[in-house]
Amino acid sequence: MNALYDDPDFLDGYRRLRRSGQAINEPLEIPAMNAALPPVAGARVVDLGCGEGGLAVRLAEAGAADVLAVDASEQMLAAATPHPRLRYQRADLANLDVPPASVDLVVSSMAVHYVEDFDDLVARIARWLVPGGVLVFTMEHPVMTAPVIAADYVVDDYADEGRRERTWFVEGVIKYHRTIGSIVASLHRHGLQVERLDEPVPTSTQVAANPALAIHRRRPPILLISARALELLTGNIG
Template sequence: MALYDDPRFLAGYRELRRTGMGLNDELEIPAMSALLPSVDEGLRVADLGCGEGELAVRLASSGASVIAVDASTSMLSQAVEHPRIRYLQADLAQLDLPGASLDLVVSSLALHYVEDFAGLVGRIARWLVPGGQFVFSVEHPVVTAPLEASAQVIDDYADEGRRQRNWFVDGVVKYHRTIGSIVEALLAAGFSIEALREPQPSLDQVERKPHLAVHRRRPPLLLISARRS
């Protein structure tokens, strides 16, 4: 069962989004939007880990033709319909798409659930046309690093691999990799790095939403824009 098909997890996640207590609205969405290209009519896009289609709808509403992919039946059942979006239920670990069929691949806070990041990046490079762009966000490696979820300091950074966390439910599995490993995987697949961002809340944001204060101590997110050479 996909993580987001667990009713307890899904209820917790939706409440987080409803109340604005997550990082999406304040940090991730503005940072992602700043890295995305201007969308021309007919731009061919794949959204990996699309959830309920929020990003896919924004892109499609600007004229893009979007393949929106997610493993969760529950999330896709609530996805917003749009004439320029085709939703596809698939595990990113097995997903394959036609070569040179995309101009842009995006992924919002999904790839830290993927074990074989380098393998997926290699496939994405094949899916993109030359000059195509790959823009994604993940939990920052300083957040995923500690082997013990209760650790209050950056620890175990060099020990890449599986991490198990309690987030709404026990046993949520994510994969830690260093920034260096992420960049090396992109370079090995033939990408050039155009931007690397580590957004943190401003003092004004913390004043409005005090729960964001911890994220000024260390960056919660990593965003990268890469282009296929």
């Protein structure tokens, strides 16, 4: 995952979008993530692709004992909000590692579609989590990433996983498409049991208040998954 958000043109476009009220984060992604999170009081948390720290700060304020917030972008981290129980680290998610069985909760908000090797990331997360620990993440929905040649909300090339190149504020934005089945299979392969799968879309009331959200009722822009690390079996067998 490269530091796309350090490109000044991209960063300017992204920040203008967030300020405009037309982004999907506040009306869709943030409420869905909040609803999926387990209780965090006393938890040790890792936030992957933390950006300017919005989610990480919310978790620290909710009582998490320690939050490690990681991002590849120097500019995003420079603007991140501090908190006494929050540590920021600049690192690429493709090679990040933390001590095994040292984390109660891993979160990621709209970042993993930039990671080329999702299966490897899941394998590392599974090692970090304690038994019973939880992973909650959102990503761009696979119906959005699917087309090899970007089109206006047309699902195409869905089965062909891999690299996609898009124009989003700047040319050459690289994302990685994978099917929902492939995502869930990676989680199960590494001992993470899916507990929640959601596709947040705006309500009719939200669309009435902000008609720009109407397109998101035609196809879901976000995929949310919560998965739990399987508990270790105890006691005698046989």
